[in-house]
Amino acid sequence: MLSYPGELQGCRVILYLVGHHLYLIPTTISMCGCPEEGAYMRRLWGYISIITATIFFGISATLDKIMLSSMHPVTIGAYTYIIAGIFLFFIRETPLREHVLNAINRKGESEARIKRNDYLILLLTALLSTVIAPLLFLTGLGDTTAVNASLILNVEVLFIILLGYLIFRETLQLKDFLGIVLIILGAVYLLTEGDFSTILRNVAVTGNFLVMAAAFFWSLDTVLSKFLSRKRDLIFISGVKSSVGGFVLLIIMLILGINTELPLEMLPYALGVSVFSIGCSFILIYIAIREIGASMVGALFPLSSLFGAIFAFIILREPFSIMQGISGIVMLTGVFILYWNGK
Template identity: 30%
Template sequence: MAKSHSHLWPGVPLALGSAVLFGASAPLSKLLIGVVDPWLLAGILYLGAGAGLGLLSGARALIGLGNEEAPLKRADLPWLAAVILFGGVLGPLLLMLGLSLTSASSASLLLNLEGLATMAIAWLVFRENVDRRLLLGAAAILAGAVLLSWNGVGLSLDAGGLFVAAACLCWGIDNNLTRKLSSADPVQIAMIKGIAAGATNLALALAFGAAWPGAMLVAAGAVVGLFGIGISLVMFMLGLRHLGTARTGAYFSLAPFIGAVLALIIFREAVTPQLVLAGALMALGLWLHLTERHEHEHSHEAMEHEHAHVHDAHHQHDHDGPVTEPHSHPHRHEPLRHKHPHYPDLHHGHSHSHG
């Protein structure tokens, strides 16, 4: 019998959880950045994410917990290499170059371009469905993020600013290419990305003369990286699986507000009208997204793929014996036509005749 549940679950909580963890990593990293070289810290954060997820995976196997996720396949490797290149190597490298050439205020404003790049590429290049309500919600979230990082000085589009903008474009490409991998095991992907990107950034930072910090600082950076980058990335990938790139990217754009609220607690900063207004804009955007209801009769073409699933309305196939859910195996979808609320997830990549 088909299982039925809200179309908001589990994609929306996963995307918001990813934003919370990543947003929290910013003020926590700020505690370390005064005593650790920023580029070296990026390497420690990514390596902490990769190594930490590797240890969690090993522990899961040791205590006999199964893994229902689909493993990476040979066909996934070019996408994984591109994700590591754009998101783990070029993005941080361009950001560090930009920060060395432009003001911190200008850089913080320009970093909001990541959310814009992610959504624009999803909508314009990969043709994800978008309507006016979604655009207004995304615009409100982004406006809140811009307001949050505005310090009244203005934006300087110098060479450094262009490097920061290029970094955001790389992360926007990374987020969209990660969608191509979202049916595979997100822990395995995040682990590989963390180790590859962390080792690259660490080697570059040390080559340019960064001083190695004490063991406690390295450990603290690794823990922040595990939660703020590693587990956040796993949740982001699971969100992509259920929501598509544009909507996951929009929810993820709430991260700066999470970071700002946590900074109030850690650094005892004052609550400003700027923060309140930014929060109101983001709350409006969040409400517009949460109350979206995209429902129409649509057709599913025949498809074969592999990912973790339960036997819901889209997975009605037989097994030779009893199975536990969720489980993963190669399976075939027969052509199907029906109507229900949905997002552009793994099974709803259909076109629309109007916006």
């Protein structure tokens, strides 16, 4: 989740990053932290929630990489998003529903009714964020390391800002240009692995660019999701997006004759991505926003890429060079500069 530094049609906005895609939501939540001064335990739970969410989201690339050893990217995408949709609809039918929705809509107005045009936007964003982007990401992940993929995903915020500038004519401050430059510098090294001479024939570099392309489509989903952002039942919207994407990928899988088998030993990894990296992260992020504020959550969530690289290094035994670490820190610094509000 990232707090966008600009203004969108007169409203301050927040970007919610959940399961590889973000929701852009106008808000009146205080950008200075927890709305209840002195509520130490509530703030503590807010920090615990966002750190847990970054860990859940960070491990997703590693779990996806493990599944790629036995499953086709389309198969992985189909099952993980179908399971995520089932989980979110299950939450929606339990007593947790009102607690989560009250946390999401704690401040600001929301719309209870979903109109016919909203469903068209919902379908489009579902195709972008749960069909096209996952296919690009999982295909690219098969040709690069989970370390690189986790760090490269930071470029998503760059695309979001550029799209906001081009489409909505957002104004950029001087510090924003510094943040953009730092993100680009870090991304260039990670994309090329420091070797420009082998870009066209290096399979790993191709994988890196596919991951970056996935980040672009997720950022496009974020911008378009503005039109759904004021709806009250975001659990329903997220459940529909996940389910639509999962079933579209399932149809593609059947048409192309791709192996539909979900090996039993891969089921825990699929459940991990679906339930924790997508479903639980969604809930935890909104709880954190309520307790510690959007600005603090925005500053902490980029840690998910660092956790992702660490998980890949420890679990997959992937190389994690000093230069990769420096590039990741440079990108994280750029993100921090973009979203630092000076308070």
